[in-house]
Amino acid sequence: MNEKKHWNQIAPTYNQEIFDVFQSDSKKVLSKYFKKHANPKHQAIDFGCGNGKAFSYLSSQFKNILGIDISRKLLNQAEKLPYNNISLKQADLTKRNRLPKVDFVFCCNVAILSGVESNMAILRNIQKTLKPNGNAVVVIPSLESALFSAWRLIDWYKKENVRPEKIESSELSGFAGKKTDILQGLISIDGVITKHYTQQEIKIIFSRCGLTVSKIEKIEYAWNSEFSKPPKWMKAPFPWDWLIECSNGI
Numbered sequence: 001m002n003e004k005k006h007w008n009q010i011a012p013t014y015n016q017e018i019f020d021v022f023q024s025d026s027k028k029v030l031s032k033y034f035k036k037h038a039n040p041k042h043q044a045i046d047f048g049c050g051n052g053k054a055f056s057y058l059s060s061q062f063k064n065i066l067g068i069d070i071s072r073k074l075l076n077q078a079e080k081l082p083y084n085n086i087s088l089k090q091a092d093l094t095k096r097n098r099l100p101k102v103d104f105v106f107c108c109n110v111a112i113l114s115g116v117e118s119n120m121a122i123l124r125n126i127q128k129t130l131k132p133n134g135n136a137v138v139v140i141p142s143l144e145s146a147l148f149s150a151w152r153l154i155d156w157y158k159k160e161n162v163r164p165e166k167i168e169s170s171e172l173s174g175f176a177g178k179k180t181d182i183l184q185g186l187i188s189i190d191g192v193i194t195k196h197y198t199q200q201e202i203k204i205i206f207s208r209c210g211l212t213v214s215k216i217e218k219i220e221y222a223w224n225s226e227f228s229k230p231p232k233w234m235k236a237p238f239p240w241d242w243l244i245e246c247s248n249g250i
Contacts, residue, residue: 015051021108021139021241022053024221029243033137034061034106042103045129047093047122048110052078052086059083062104068093094121099129105136109241112141114186114193123209130248136211138244139219143185143196145239149226150175156231197242206246215245 022030038061046054049067051074058065065086069075075088091097093110105126111119126136150172154164169176174188185196197205199216206213218240223230226239 018050019109019225020053021219022057024225025219026222026238027220029217029219030137030139031057033243033245034058037104037135037137038062039103043100044104044106045099045102047105047107047126049078049088050074052081052083054106054108055081055083055086058106059085066100066102068097068099093125094118097125099125101131101134102129103131103134105129105134105138107136108139109141111138112195114195116184116195119195120205120209123206123211127210127248132248135245135247138246140202140242140244141187141189141194141196142218142240142242143187143198143201145241146174146185146187146196148237149239152223152234153227156234199242202242202244206244207249210249211246212249213244213246215243217243217245219243 025031034057040061040063042062044058044062044065046052046058046065046067049055049069050071052067055065055067055078063085065083067075067078067086067088068091069078069088070090070092072090075090078086078088089099091099094113107122107126111122113119113122123138126138130136153171154167157164157167175182176188177186177193181193185198185201186193187196188194202216203213219242220238220240223234223238227234
């Protein structure tokens with residue numbers, strides 16, 4: 001998929017089409033980590049900033065922030081936001097780029113491409129950008145959560161006396177790919193193949209990219225993030241993304 005073309009096409013309806021992690025973060029986990037790493041003397045980069053949804057959280061926590069995205073149309077939207085300590089750069093984060101060394105990197109649902117090596121290239125660029133004592137917070141989809149949500153859907157149908165084999169294939173279309181793709185966490189979301197990660201896989205992949213993982217935590221969402229009209233009895237445990245706190249392994 002041509003990522004630049006894809007995100008430029010989505011730009012006009014970005015806020016409606018793209019899941020808002022910040023607003024949906026029920027326990028405000030992201031805010032906790034932003035406050036933990038906040039320093040008015042430090043420089044930060046928002047890897048894959050989109051139209052600047054994270055800027056309201058980052059602007060007050062760091063001296064300067066560089067927002068990077070592949071889409072010029074999304075950056076054009078971000079330019080209109082009222083922050084005087086944020087600069088913007090268009091770049092493909094899977095490629096080599098000349099970027100400043102910074103103290104903190106935030107990267108939310110960017111290393112989720114169907115090409116596994118492309119995701120590792122993004123993580124390696126995060127490592128190269130961080131100063132020796134720098135830290136990063138990375139958010140990525142959870143494969144365990146995707147499987148749990150699918151199980152919850154099947155359970156829901158069972159309660160309505162519908163056997164699993166009778167469920168419409170469209171309901172589980174995210175898992176329609178090859179077995180080897182599913183086993184690698186390549187799940188379709190709204191027709192787009194999206195990389196999902198297991199907790200143990202994260203430890204291995206981040207280490208291979210030179211990043212030392214200090215914490216893996218869930219960002220939980222309500223069930224309406226998965227189903228348009230979830231039943232009232234469907235409560236905790238809830239679906240989630242993984243939040244990874246990590247540092248430069250050098």
